[in-house]
Amino acid sequence: MKRVIGRSGTKVVILVSSIFFALPLLAMMRFAFQNMGVFDLRWSNVFEKWTFGIVTQPFHDQYFTESLYLSGKIAIGTAALTLGMLIPTAIWVHLRVPKARVLVEFLTVLPYVIPAIALVAGIVVIKPHARWFLNSDLSLIPFYTVLALPFTYRAIDSGLRALDLRTLVDASRNLGAGWIRTMTRVIIPNIRSAVVSATFLTVAVALGEFTIANVLLKPTFPPFINEYRMREPRSGYALAVLSLLFTVLVFVFLSIALRSPSTKSRQTSTKSREMP
Amino acid sequence: MTSITFNGIRKTFGTTVALESLDLELQPGELVTLLGPSGCGKTTALRIAAGFEVADAGVVSLSHRDITRTPAHQRNMGMVFQSYSLFPNLTVAQNVEFGLRNRKIEKVKRLTRVGEMLELVQLDDLGKRYPHQLSGGQQQRVALARALAVQPDVLLLDEPLSALDAKVRSTLRDEIRRIQTELHITTLFVTHDQEEALAISDRIGVMSNGQLEQLGTPEDIYLRPTSPFVARFIGSINELPNANGGGQILVRPEDLRISSDEDELEMRGTTTRVTFQGPVTIISVRVDVVDLLVNVHAASGSILTHVGDRVSLAVAPGRGIVEAA
Amino acid sequence: MVSSNFPPLDNEGAVAQAAAPSQFHKRPRKNMAWFGLLPFLAFLTLFLLIPALSVFSEAVRGANGKFTLSSLREGISGQNLEAFKFSVKFSAGAALVGVVFGTLLAYAAVVTQRPKWLRSLVASFSGVAANMGGLTLAFAFVSLLGRQGVLTKLLNALGWDLYAGNFSLGEIPGLITVYSYFNIPLMVLVTIPAIDGLKSSWREACANLGGTTWTYWRRIGLPVLAPSLMGGFLLLFTNSFSAFATARVLTDNSKIVPLRIGFFLGGDLSVGEDSIGYALAAWMIIVMAICMWFYWLLRRRAEKWQS
Numbered sequence: 044m045k046r047v048i049g050r051s052g053t054k055v056v057i058l059v060s061s062i063f064f065a066l067p068l069l070a071m072m073r074f075a076f077q078n079m080g081v082f083d084l085r086w087s088n089v090f091e092k093w094t095f096g097i098v099t100q101p102f103h104d105q106y107f108t109e110s111l112y113l114s115g116k117i118a119i120g121t122a123a124l125t126l127g128m129l130i131p132t133a134i135w136v137h138l139r140v141p142k143a144r145v146l147v148e149f150l151t152v153l154p155y156v157i158p159a160i161a162l163v164a165g166i167v168v169i170k171p172h173a174r175w176f177l178n179s180d181l182s183l184i185p186f187y188t189v190l191a192l193p194f195t196y197r198a199i200d201s202g203l204r205a206l207d208l209r210t211l212v213d214a215s216r217n218l219g220a221g222w223i224r225t226m227t228r229v230i231i232p233n234i235r236s237a238v239v240s241a242t243f244l245t246v247a248v249a250l251g252e253f254t255i256a257n258v259l260l261k262p263t264f265p266p267f268i269n270e271y272r273m274r275e276p277r278s279g280y281a282l283a284v285l286s287l288l289f290t291v292l293v294f295v296f297l298s299i300a301l302r303s304p305s306t307k308s309r310q311t312s313t314k315s316r317e318m319p
Numbered sequence: 320m321t322s323i324t325f326n327g328i329r330k331t332f333g334t335t336v337a338l339e340s341l342d343l344e345l346q347p348g349e350l351v352t353l354l355g356p357s358g359c360g361k362t363t364a365l366r367i368a369a370g371f372e373v374a375d376a377g378v379v380s381l382s383h384r385d386i387t388r389t390p391a392h393q394r395n396m397g398m399v400f401q402s403y404s405l406f407p408n409l410t411v412a413q414n415v416e417f418g419l420r421n422r423k424i425e426k427v428k429r430l431t432r433v434g435e436m437l438e439l440v441q442l443d444d445l446g447k448r449y450p451h452q453l454s455g456g457q458q459q460r461v462a463l464a465r466a467l468a469v470q471p472d473v474l475l476l477d478e479p480l481s482a483l484d485a486k487v488r489s490t491l492r493d494e495i496r497r498i499q500t501e502l503h504i505t506t507l508f509v510t511h512d513q514e515e516a517l518a519i520s521d522r523i524g525v526m527s528n529g530q531l532e533q534l535g536t537p538e539d540i541y542l543r544p545t546s547p548f549v550a551r552f553i554g555s556i557n558e559l560p561n562a563n564g565g566g567q568i569l570v571r572p573e574d575l576r577i578s579s580d581e582d583e584l585e586m587r588g589t590t591t592r593v594t595f596q597g598p599v600t601i602i603s604v605r606v607d608v609v610d611l612l613v614n615v616h617a618a619s620g621s622i623l624t625h626v627g628d629r630v631s632l633a634v635a636p637g638r639g640i641v642e643a644a
Numbered sequence: 645m646v647s648s649n650f651p652p653l654d655n656e657g658a659v660a661q662a663a664a665p666s667q668f669h670k671r672p673r674k675n676m677a678w679f680g681l682l683p684f685l686a687f688l689t690l691f692l693l694i695p696a697l698s699v700f701s702e703a704v705r706g707a708n709g710k711f712t713l714s715s716l717r718e719g720i721s722g723q724n725l726e727a728f729k730f731s732v733k734f735s736a737g738a739a740l741v742g743v744v745f746g747t748l749l750a751y752a753a754v755v756t757q758r759p760k761w762l763r764s765l766v767a768s769f770s771g772v773a774a775n776m777g778g779l780t781l782a783f784a785f786v787s788l789l790g791r792q793g794v795l796t797k798l799l800n801a802l803g804w805d806l807y808a809g810n811f812s813l814g815e816i817p818g819l820i821t822v823y824s825y826f827n828i829p830l831m832v833l834v835t836i837p838a839i840d841g842l843k844s845s846w847r848e849a850c851a852n853l854g855g856t857t858w859t860y861w862r863r864i865g866l867p868v869l870a871p872s873l874m875g876g877f878l879l880l881f882t883n884s885f886s887a888f889a890t891a892r893v894l895t896d897n898s899k900i901v902p903l904r905i906g907f908f909l910g911g912d913l914s915v916g917e918d919s920i921g922y923a924l925a926a927w928m929i930i931v932m933a934i935c936m937w938f939y940w941l942l943r944r945r946a947e948k949w950q951s
Contacts, residue, residue, distance in 0.1 A: 056752040057762070060745070060828070064773065067784035067825065070794045074787040081797050132684040139677035147681070150688055156932045157696045158886030160902040164925035165695025167909050168702045185691040251778055253889035254902075258909050268779055269893060283783045287776070294772050371848050391851035398852040404845035407948075408867040417863070418853030451948050469853060 075280035098285060100278040101271060110267035113180055117263065118249035120184040125195050125245045126238065133199045134230060137208050151196040154189055159254040162186065166259065180261050191248040195241040202237025243297050247290065320347035321382045321472040321505050323368065328377035330363050337363040339529040348503040354516040355526035361509045362477060368507060369475050370394050381472055397466030401478040403458040405450040411461050412446035418469035436464040439498060456487035463495065474506040480515060492519055513553050517541065525549045547642040557611045566643045572614040574638035577602060580629040587631045590624045604630055696929065702922040719923030730899040731885055734816045738823040739880035743873055745824065746831020754839045767836060770829035782893035785822045789813060814895025822890060827880045834879060838872035838946065871946035878939045882932050901928055
């Protein structure tokens with residue numbers, strides 16, 4: 044059959060896209076790792092003066108460790124809260140109140156309607172009434188959980204859909220397992236890949252979120268990178284490259300992990316809206 | 320009234336040979352079924368007729384007009400797919416109208432024709448529905464109406480019943496046959512279901528490994544298979560060692576006569592199972608080391624044996640085919 | 645691990661499950677089962693609904709604490725209106741570019757038979773790049789197309805001064821370019837399943853009925869894809885309209901609504917009335933809600949056809 048774009052058209056599309064997506068990354072790496080002003084750049088010296096030692100420079104900044112530590116804590120907290128709340132809720136909806144399914148799905152996509160910048164506006168409004176809570180840097184955890192909700196719930200929900208949950212639970216209980224045992228030994232291992240990808244999504248949101256932290260002046264990692272880049276442009280860019288590399292590695296690791304034959308339950312996307 | 324002819328059609332996909340060298344002619348108004356296991360080349364033959372695949376060698380012609388190189392959309396053929404393949408964004412009526420619009424037929428004529436077609440497949444009042452609102456059987460009727468609306472020279476049916484429930488399947492099968500006879504349209508039908516093939520066809524071509532094994536009427540194919548493959552593929556078959564000359568004799572269960580041990584027919588054995596199925600009783604007899612199936616009709620008044628009885632068997636005169644060793 | 649990005653909107657599964665009663669789940673407790681959702685609902689109320697409603701209540705609260713619509717009115721007049729117009733314009737532009745190129749790329753990835761890994765490479769890359777908004781992306785584009793950017797200088801050397809023509813990463817062409825970096829991959833993720841859903845037998849049926857390739861795309865292919873494409877447009881539009889981090893690094897342009905809200909909240913743009921920031925946020929939520937509503941409707945239709 045003929046195709047609407049011929050084979051050459053397809054090639055052009057792929058080629059142009061590759062260039063568009065590669066160029067900004069290459070440019071950023073050049074800034075970070077090539078110790079040469081853009082004015083001095085010539086075709087003849089494109090490959091000269093590349094040094095990667097600069098990568099370690101941010102590690103010596105006092106706020107680097109602090110902000111990374113805070114973001115790490117927040118990421119773990121967000122993942123724990125997400126899994127602790129969503130898995131039981133999703134299972135409950137599937138098993139006991141299927142009628143609530145549409146409602147819950149509607150609620151979980153609400154963060155599309157109320158984006159981070161609008162949410163933080165609301166937080167600023169209630170701040171005077173809840174200083175005891177919002178003054179803590181860890182108060183970001185529930186809000187990050189909310190921001191990740193559309194992706195995380197979708198991941199867990201489709202993991203559960205791929206199972207015949209009711210039969211599985213009936214069989215487990217018929218064999219004498221209690222509810223807790225059924226959850227931990229039967230259901231969760233069967234949606235392992237969904238749980239792993241939901242965790243990845245939450246961690247990605249928590250480590251990359253800029254909007255709320257920026258407006259509320261919380262010293263997490265993303266505002267640190269931004270501020271550090273203004274002080275130390277080159278190593279700031281190096282840091283950005285590094286964190287991107289980290290994300291890609293985690294993603295690749297996950298894709299491989301999820302491809303293992305034992306976990307065939309269908310995966311949802313790891314798409315998220317712009318990590319604001 | 321159109322005939323369609325395949326002349327020395329060959330088709331390979333990479334290293335796999337889908338069609339060896341197919342010669343087949345469908346007479347005007349005839350329904351020919353290509354029957355065979357999956358991968359035997361039957362679907363490839365149909366797709367070459369439709370113009371979705373181009374043959375590596377050979378000629379396809381419609382009433383002696385060479386169409387081997389004619390693009391699919393310029394061949395006047397109606398096709399029904401296994402997956403219905405109705406356009407989901409168009410209503411039933413619009414689906415049926417689709418081919419007529421491509422042929423630039425004026426609106427009034429188009430609408431009349433759509434009405435006639437929907438009446439033909441008995442779906443007159445569902446014209447405004449969308450495909451996803453119909454059952455599988457209804458969708459396939461629409462697909463049939465859509466294919467027939469353009470008054471094609473040839474109707475191509477690619478396993479049209481395979482996706483349907485058993486019950487719908489037999490009703491629609493009969494209906495396809497009724498419509499086909501009514502319109503007297505040359506039809507090529509592809510299926511892997513022998514019962515379907517036997518019930519619907521004027522002639523059946525049994526295929527295996529890209530070759531036409533036997534072409535003949537359903538009776539020919541069933542009663543007078545010309546090759547062991549055809550004999551084994553259609554119905555159930557017993558394989559007896561050939562006492563004189565080596566090789567095997569292939570015999571259908573209904574072609575074996577069973578009698579009590581005293582009659583001393585050519586083979587003797589022990590009844591191992593008796594399955595009563597209403598019109599027939601299937602008796603399983605162990606002769607030496609082989610189990611043979613024998614069908615006994617309720618009306619035949621033949622002896623009823625019990626498990627463990629000694630019986631003797633004989634091949635009905637003129638039945639069974641010999642397979643050389 | 646990448647498939648559709650539409651939030652799950654069908655409820656047929658729910659019906660099927662409800663129809664399978666089980667001796668272990670007794671009927672009388674059905675109504676009580678709703679209470680099991682309380683923790684989740686309470687959480688959402690506290691951390692999403694209350695903040696969202698606070699935005700609205702603050703937007704309609706006058707200086708004396710009384711109800712007034714003046715802030716909301718001001719939120720869509722004068723400079724604020726200009727900001728909304730600007731944001732709608734570049735978001736629509738970015739969404740359009742994303743839809744067109746995302747669909748082309750997805751199509752290219754789906755139809756390309758060899759190399760076999762191309763499709764999964766495109767899908768995986770899109771999974772990462774769609775997530776790549778924010779700081780890193782903005783940094784990357786500043787180093788490519790900023791005043792000191794590599795490409796800027798290269799073009800300069802070739803005799804084309806990008807910045808002579810009013811180019812800026814904070815204006816419409818710049819923003820569209822940068823946002824395309826996450827919009828195109830997002831569109832790829834959304835449309836790959838839709839393009840997969842186009843059955844090859846439709847194309848064959850169309851040819852069989854005398855239609856050309858053009859007929860196929862005009863009457864079948866594009867109409868079937870249309871709900872997905874429009875849904876994708878809305879998703880990309882909301883995605884661009886609400887993006888804060890990327891824009892914040894690229895520019896100080898206060899015509900970008902999220903930045904404008906941020907400036908009001910930070911007290912950088914205070915012009916007497918504090919509540920303007922909240923009014924802007926309220927209008928933003930309204931715009932997002934309208935888009936998402938249409939998105940739901942389109943999704944419904946797309947799912948019907950794909951089944």
